[in-house]
Amino acid sequence: MFGAFRPTNSLGGGLLWKIPWRLSKFQKARQRKRLRAVDVLVATVDKALQRNGGMTTRAVERWKEEMPIEQVMVPKDKYTIFDRKEKGYRKSIRKLPKWTRVSQRLNPPGY
Template identity: 80%
Template sequence: MFKPTSPLLGGLLWKIPWRLSRPQKARQRKRLRAVDRVVDTVSAALQRNGGLTTKAVERWYTEMPREEEMVPKDKYTIFDKKEKKYRKGIHKLPKWTRVSQRLNPPGF
């Protein structure tokens, strides 16, 4: 009577492509550059206000690479110890547009 379909067999069927599309990659680069601009703006405003600085801004500059310095592998994928090659597409991460994923373990 009823044919078993994927939603009936396993619940909700997630249709997430295995790689990012060109527009998704462009938007990801745009988001990374926007964050860089915000940090630069905050740093410049603090410098104008009597040469002030904060630990958070200094830490960002020392630890986080800028969008131009990042390898494409780090821009579009994240480290995941459960994956076969220890990498998965950044779009598979929940709320991937709001979380900064600039740092990954070296060598993976």
């Protein structure tokens, strides 16, 4: 009973990770809302700079050129991120630390 092969409580040891592999419809809606909020912010900053004597910044111009807006993003890119260590090269965006604060709009083509 107290030897090497004693029965153990499976839930007693370690941390039990309960991260569903799929986002709920409410989480998806909040993610889309965050993406749109960033799009509105970039557009507002760009308009304010243009109104203020036609000024631009390199960061805003680069963001507008490289990053797609939320409406043209594929759902796969909105809710998952590329990870070369994963089986299908994709994992849920919730597995990324601080996924609500980091922009994950660009992913390698074809994955």
